[in-house]
Amino acid sequence: MAYDVIVIGSGPGGYVAAIRASQLGFKTAVVERESLGGICLNWGCIPTKALLKTAQVYEYTQHSKDYGITVADAKVDFDAVIKRSRGVADKMSRGVQFLMKKNKIDVIMGNGKLKSKGQVEVTDKDGKATVYDAKHIILATGARARELPNLKIDGKNVIGYRQAMVLPQQPKSMIVVGSGAIGVEFAYFYATLGTKVTIVEFLPRIVPVEDEDISKELEKIYKKKGIEIMTNASVEAVEATGNGVKAKVKTQTGEVTLEADVVLSAVGIAANIENIGLEQLGIKTDKGRVVVDKYYQTNVPGVYAIGDMVPGQALAHVASKEGIVCVEAIAYNEKKYAHKPATIDYMNIPGCTYCAPEIASVGYTEKAAKEAGYEVKVGKFPFSASGKASAAGATEGFVKVIFDAKYGEWLGTHMIGANVTEIIAETVVARKLETTYQEVLDSIHPHPTMSESVKDAIEVAYGEAIHL
Structure with missing residues (x-):
């Protein structure tokens, strides 16, 4: 023992x-x-x-x-x-x-x-x-799953992510409270299958940890899909009805009542x-x-x-x-390993959200970089200008890169588009190796690929755009 x-x-x-x-x-x-x-x-x-x-x-x-x-x-x-x-x-x-x-x-x-x-x-x-x-x-x-005092998960009227994965039948309507990764992923899943979905987010924008441009793009795409989005809003109370639930939602202009089959609480962990x-x-x-x-x-x-x-x-x-x-x-x-391991750089952790389009990011957002005192160069390349994206029928979204103007340090990358969670690793490795923008541009990227859009975005940042 x-x-x-x-x-x-x-x-x-x-x-x-x-x-x-x-x-x-x-x-x-x-x-x-x-x-x-x-x-x-x-x-x-x-x-x-x-x-x-x-x-x-x-x-x-x-x-x-x-x-x-x-x-x-x-x-x-x-x-x-x-x-x-x-x-x-x-x-x-x-x-x-x-x-x-x-x-x-x-x-x-x-x-x-x-x-x-x-x-x-x-x-x-x-x-x-x-x-x-x-x-x-x-x-x-x-x-x-974290529970809010006024939004207790009962597994029937208010559910958490576990129940959302094994519901006995598809709800006709759903209120998703919270728009982090869990919230927007389930919103996409259910909305695509035909459920009427409303997202309620307490903060001013959805996916609030992401770069502001990413939030704006996802909100635009989700609204186009028919997902209703309420920001600067909070669910104050949920009441069970014979057919589902009524949720009292506090907004900046007053209180409204939403009706749905079920409420999904996705307010963190x-x-x-x-x-x-x-x-x-x-x-x-x-x-x-x-x-x-x-x-x-x-x-x-x-x-x-x-x-x-x-x-x-x-x-x-x-x-x-x-x-x-x-x-x-x-x-x-205990002398079982030759060297002390390198500690983790928590500023170089990739974050991925698997809704459609996907979101992937690492490093500073544009706002955070400026607040940290950096003078920045920003490049943005839309997938609408990508040959591979056009061939795949996946032209939504973009790649956004942020560099330090003084030394060329790669500060961050933010992407929204098809399969971008597979592309973000390039930035993570490059930042770990302290690569400059010129070294990335000198590295030949395969064509046609979605991943070459990272190179294209860097070219935009430095005024060398070829494909835009």
């Missing part, structure tokens, strides 16, 4: 940390209360992408004549759509099971919590508690830091997150935390990298 490393939670932070620990020679176990792969794999990143792909395929059928193909009477089988999504998630979860076996990691099913320094107590589904010893304990318990023994060990928290150092150790030696439960972007790829850095730092201190 003794391990070198025990990881509590098997999401993209936890299972990756466990695999890296095993690779570095640690006897490792993972504690999981539900399904291997965590929320991302079972109820987040992966199954939602399956739903969004279905919406995209259905959208193709609606516009097939644009491609010279006639599709007669395409219909949505909502049960089959949900079934496919769950099948994709189940397959990926089984893949994590395989990885645990391959790397000789013990999987302990149950609720894990810190019992004392160096001890984890796991309570199984029958209520039996077992204590395990570990030299190092990594907390990776993730997060859940809350870290799972309760009932895992933090108080018992005196582990520090701040604003609902666990306080850690740059190698993810808490104030209690031997206890670490990664992923959505610590400060920083709550993204799967961030959690995975945090898990690797955490374990490699432990291994370095």
